[in-house]
Amino acid sequence: MQVHIITIGKELLIGDVVNTNASWIGQFFTEQGLECTRSVTVDDDAEAIVREVEFSLNSADITIMTGGLGPTHDDVTKHALCDYFGVELAEHEPSRAHIRHMFEKRGIPFSSSNLEQSMVPSNCEVLFNKKGTAPGMYFAVNGRVLAALPGVPLEMKHLIRDGLMPKLTTDFGLIPCYYCRYIQIAGIGESTLSDLNIGNITDYLNGRVSLAFLPGLQGITLRLSSYADTPEKARQAAMPLEEHIRSKAAEFIFSDLPEDTLQAAVGRLLAGKNRSLALAESCSGGLISSKITDVSGSSAYYMGGLCAYSNRAKIDLLGVDADVLNEHGAVSKPVALQMARGAARRFNADIGLSTTGVAGPGGGTPGKPVGTIWIGFWSADTHFAVKATLFKDRLVNKERSAIIALDILRRRLSGIDSFPYDLKPEFA
């Protein structure tokens, strides 16, 4: 079954707002096993809206339209649909009561333009909008469907998940025969993962089983998906490839959840093993601390961190030896180790983790160019430092050094003794 998307609004056309609604809708219906083949954006212009509705109702099974349902003069979607279908607006009483209630609850005066929101084309079935004031509209036309929804992402997603999809399942007998797994990978680049680890997977792939590499800041998300006549057959079709990937890339996998983060995975490991963490950050500047504390409940295992941007702070607050600092420089293995030890001691934590490096764009020398980073790890039984050679860009270097430090911590806590192929550990 084919899906078309029509998004309405000048803000999308002139680039004030990036069209994340269209990508969300495309992803949602792909995951239901439908095929999204076209997405168009037009202005709040009745003629353009009618033209696109007509085209899509003639070529796609399901058309999802968002936007242009607000209370102001420039929202024309409902009037355009009335003209197209040759019907009038009619009041939807439950929506009217709901809108009135929402305004009363917030103590906001109620105007006639708000009431107008409860008027819908008389030939539509209303998808009740619990999260806002613009009702969703469902039009069944010659065995095809047009859904017109508000453009506010929260309301649009609610109406698709809780209103439209159950209705499509009933009306079209749609059963999701789609299987989808996410595998989250850290510590390896996309091409190395593909070429050296996963290898040639042509035999596993066909029109019904596919594998997408989605690179992000913290690593790569693999999306393995398949279609079949039943959900169970879809799962079985994908299974051999899934097992292949898990066996070839085991040490790099940190999660099976699509929205998961490395800091959340590390947090679960620390909590599960009842170990506490402290940080001493120089080149990462507090970013690791901020990531760790993004995780709710992190105060159970995170004792605190120190951003030691000056040599003075490294000596006074972390107990780094002034002579060692002078001899080796701040960006060095012994300083990384002493910083990690200092963090663990100062905060009374089981593990100390440190970063020191040249984030750039200034501060590089021939011996220590921009992108030279040392990461230190200190616990009662293991002390080591790892050197990474990163890039020219300051923000990229901060992010990468944070990710590498978190991944090293994840490996240690998971009992993985090896290191990613591009890092050289030196044990103290």
Place this chain on the structure above:
Amino acid sequence: MQVHIITIGKELLIGDVVNTNASWIGQFFTEQGLECTRSVTVDDDAEAIVREVEFSLNSADITIMTGGLGPTHDDVTKHALCDYFGVELAEHEPSRAHIRHMFEKRGIPFSSSNLEQSMVPSNCEVLFNKKGTAPGMYFAVNGRVLAALPGVPLEMKHLIRDGLMPKLTTDFGLIPCYYCRYIQIAGIGESTLSDLNIGNITDYLNGRVSLAFLPGLQGITLRLSSYADTPEKARQAAMPLEEHIRSKAAEFIFSDLPEDTLQAAVGRLLAGKNRSLALAESCSGGLISSKITDVSGSSAYYMGGLCAYSNRAKIDLLGVDADVLNEHGAVSKPVALQMARGAARRFNADIGLSTTGVAGPGGGTPGKPVGTIWIGFWSADTHFAVKATLFKDRLVNKERSAIIALDILRRRLSGIDSFPYDLKPEFA
């Protein structure tokens, strides 16, 4: 003049990639004074591509198409265009030499599919792609223009800025008569800024002068724009509104640069006044430190920071009085003040800035619900703490407390004695 956008690729339709190319192109041409009226995304499907090209060449002056120019079998754009125009592919010798050179420089073997990239429809004029291997193509058709460009953002932007736009200026006599100013605002909500500060601006606005409110994490960016017959007239048309906004919202304006950040503005103020900063973060968890160190050169004024997540760390490392902590609790005015003082003393800085609060989702009490935040400021001559009542969401509360703290610092350093209307300072 009307612009249409055609973006090609399954990854856009199924939501693997958000279509930021379309928003960039829309914004670029809007800023050149052209009107972007339609944007469509289709699969790598020759029939769909031809249908959209035909529609846009019949209804828009300029059509920008991106994607589907890669070297693999699923990139069909060039063949679709050949079919549509009834021409053959022909080799473009300079592109061939350029591609060969790029591969040689990187030491990558050169295959026949790479050579194929230098083939273009014989009726096009090539827009030379210095940054990649797929040439841009310019078709002039009955006084209208179709530009087919690669989908890689860096290459697409290069070809539009350096290839297409100069050509349109020559061929169409396009002169940018567009004036655009960005005004960056912090410390005030969108509706309050609009209703109470800027007020009714209907008299300033007309079809040629417009004002957009673009809300973001750190505040609101105002985009003031106008069109006229000449650039100077456009500037003058916008001037009265710009002066009105600057006079009504002066204390909230932190920058005139569209991509600027609050931490960069604060950094310029600290460097300019030769003042140094230290941080003591609890609820913001290192986020302020990370933002400050995002700015290149921040080591000149940032001494360092401490993320004190436990009471122990607040007492031992920041010198917070244990009795005060017990009496008032960690989330309190006296603790915020002592943390700020401790940061300044420990790092030997002119200014200490602190946060302590209930970020959530857990940890709230009836007296101190989730979202209760105190921010402390300590310098030799001024000590105060500010209470903010924020939200239920942990990440939002971290971000908002960081932004509020940076904005308080900006105001102090700018000699603004007042505070944003929703904050209550208490001086020690």
